[in-house]
Amino acid sequence: MPLKPISVSQLNEYISRVLVTDPLLGNVTVKGETSGVKYHQSGHVYFSLVDARARVNCFLNRELAADLRFRVADGMEVTIVGSVSVYQKGGSYSLYVRSLETEGAGSLQLAFEEMKQKLSAEGLFDPAKKKPLPFFPDHIGIVTSETGAAIRDMMKNIKPRNNHVSVTVFPVLVQGDAAAGQIARAIRTANEKFPYLDVLIVGRGGGSPEDLWAFNEEVVARAIYGSEIPVISAVGHEIDFTISDMAADVRAETPTKAAVIAVPDLDQLEEELEKRRSLIERQLDNGVMFQELRIDNLIRSMRSALENRIDRRQKDVEKLRMQLELNDPRKILENGYSILEDEAGRVMTDAGELQAGGIYRVRLARGSAEMKALRIDLPEALEQAAEAAPGSAGQPESRSEQERNNE
Numbered sequence: 049m050p051l052k053p054i055s056v057s058q059l060n061e062y063i064s065r066v067l068v069t070d071p072l073l074g075n076v077t078v079k080g081e082t083s084g085v086k087y088h089q090s091g092h093v094y095f096s097l098v099d100a101r102a103r104v105n106c107f108l109n110r111e112l113a114a115d116l117r118f119r120v121a122d123g124m125e126v127t128i129v130g131s132v133s134v135y136q137k138g139g140s141y142s143l144y145v146r147s148l149e150t151e152g153a154g155s156l157q158l159a160f161e162e163m164k165q166k167l168s169a170e171g172l173f174d175p176a177k178k179k180p181l182p183f184f185p186d187h188i189g190i191v192t193s194e195t196g197a198a199i200r201d202m203m204k205n206i207k208p209r210n211n212h213v214s215v216t217v218f219p220v221l222v223q224g225d226a227a228a229g230q231i232a233r234a235i236r237t238a239n240e241k242f243p244y245l246d247v248l249i250v251g252r253g254g255g256s257p258e259d260l261w262a263f264n265e266e267v268v269a270r271a272i273y274g275s276e277i278p279v280i281s282a283v284g285h286e287i288d289f290t291i292s293d294m295a296a297d298v299r300a301e302t303p304t305k306a307a308v309i310a311v312p313d314l315d316q317l318e319e320e321l322e323k324r325r326s327l328i329e330r331q332l333d334n335g336v337m338f339q340e341l342r343i344d345n346l347i348r349s350m351r352s353a354l355e356n357r358i359d360r361r362q363k364d365v366e367k368l369r370m371q372l373e374l375n376d377p378r379k380i381l382e383n384g385y386s387i388l389e390d391e392a393g394r395v396m397t398d399a400g401e402l403q404a405g406g407i408y409r410v411r412l413a414r415g416s417a418e419m420k421a422l423r424i425d426l427p428e429a430l431e432q433a434a435e436a437a438p439g440s441a442g443q444p445e446s447r448s449e450q451e452r453n454n455e
Contacts (some may be wrong), residue, residue: 058360067141073132077397078143081156082124084256087113093120097143098258105142118150122257123157126150127315156257159427160264162290172273173294179278181298181310187214188310189277191234194219198282198303205307208315214449216242222252232271239276249291251303252283260284263292272296282306292451327369330345338402361437381413399426 054062066074080097087093091110096103106128108120120126129147134140136231166420167173177321188206192198206215218234231250239247250272252260263267263283272295282303293299298304300306373379377387388396389409396402406421 056139058137060139063141064070064134064136067132067134070132075129076132077127077129079125079127079151082120082126083156083258085122087122088128095120095125096256105140107142108145108148112145112148116148116295119290120148123160124150132354149328156261160291163264163266164294166328167269167295168290172269178297181278181280183247184312185213186312187216187242187245187248188249189216189218189238189242191218191220191231191238191248191250192252192303193222196222196253198222198251201253201302201304202249202282202307205304206311209308210311212314213311221258221262221263225256228265228268231262232267233273234264234345235268235271235279239274241277245277247280248277249280249282249300249303249306249310251280251300251306252284253303254288260288260290261362263290265291268292269295280306289335350367351374381411387411401423 078097080099081104082429083103085093085095091113092106093110093113095104095106095108098267101147113120127149128143128145130145131227132141133144135142164379171177190199190202192202197215199354203215206213218237218238220230220234222231235248235250236247242373250268251263260283269291270280272292278298280298280300281290281292282305283290283292283302284302295431300309306410381387387410389411390396391407393409396408402408402422403422404424408419408421410417442451
């Protein structure tokens with residue numbers, strides 16, 4: 049005869065009573081690696097304890113978390129003492145932690161560090177070998193899950209920013225044993241069959257370290273490093289860091305950030321172009337104004353130089369005028385001097401050129417007169433006459449009759 053059916057709540061309550069009364073499950077010690085650690089705003093800590101084959105959910109209350117000398121993080125190898133209980137509403141069981149001790153780095157973290165050192169020594173992370181991203185890509189490729197939140201977030205950001213960009217999606221698994229191989233093959237396929245791609249985004253949304261582990265695999269890192277197409281790695285959240293991030297040409301904190309990095313925003317470009325246009329116009333206006341000021345200054349300088357030159361020339365002319373005026377023969381005549389000319393108008397300057405009885409014109413300061421030369425005294429005769437003057441030594445005191453007649 050079948051048992052009377054019970055409700056789901058009754059079933060969970062029964063399992064909870066069994067677990068509570070079980071001496072082993074009430075005080076169990078479990079060893080494993082922490083994963084998916086989350087500090088809630090209440091102070092409680094939620095995480096999973098994992099090994100190579102399974103996992104169990106764990107709960108660490110805020111009082112015990114506050115007493116720990118360290119902060120629980122992903123990848124820690126720990127030993128936990130606690131009790132197993134059922135969350136009746138959800139029908140799941142958890143390990144309630146009473147004590148937690150760390151035993152050093154977990155296996156995932158050790159594997160990460162070993163891979164990091166190996167590939168770094170081979171130069172896969174060399175900054176000098178990173179390829180630059182194109183400023184304005186025409187076609188981008190995305191290697192990710194076609195059903196995950198990452199592809200939705202990226203497409204949601206790409207098209208509104210720039211609807212001229214084409215997108216090709218290479219759907220792959222992003223977690224699990226087959227994920228790394230699919231990701232690596234997709235990267236190689238993109239390079240071989242889609243060489244016109246300008247950028248390749250490789251990544252996924254957030255998850256536990258185990259969920260993201262495919263992006264720490266060597267085969268993925270080597271495929272990224274060997275890509276001729278520039279690669280943006282966009283794995284998890286800002287706090288997540290993978291081998292793929294180090295091998296890629298550019299790391300984006302999230303898939304959404306990768307879309308922003310890969311595709312320029314046309315509205316922002318137009319705004320920037322408008323700012324630059326306005327700046328150039330202002331610079332041109334300032335340049336024209338500056339040139340006008342230079343021209344004005346040059347004109348004023350040239351005018352000043354020309355005026356100074358004219359002034360100097362006027363002063364020179366005035367000096368010459370004064371010299372000419374001072375040397376004007378008429379001025380000399382006004383001082384009592386006269387000019388003697390022969391009948392041909394030739395100025396006489398030497399008494400030896402004169403002839404006794406000759407007619408000559410005498411020009412005075414005012415008017416002129418014609419005169420007849422009665423006697424010509426040459427310089428020698430004048431000297432002799434001076435020597436023969438009355439009272440001169442060795443000379444007679446009177447002249448002859450003939451000399452008086454000549455006078």
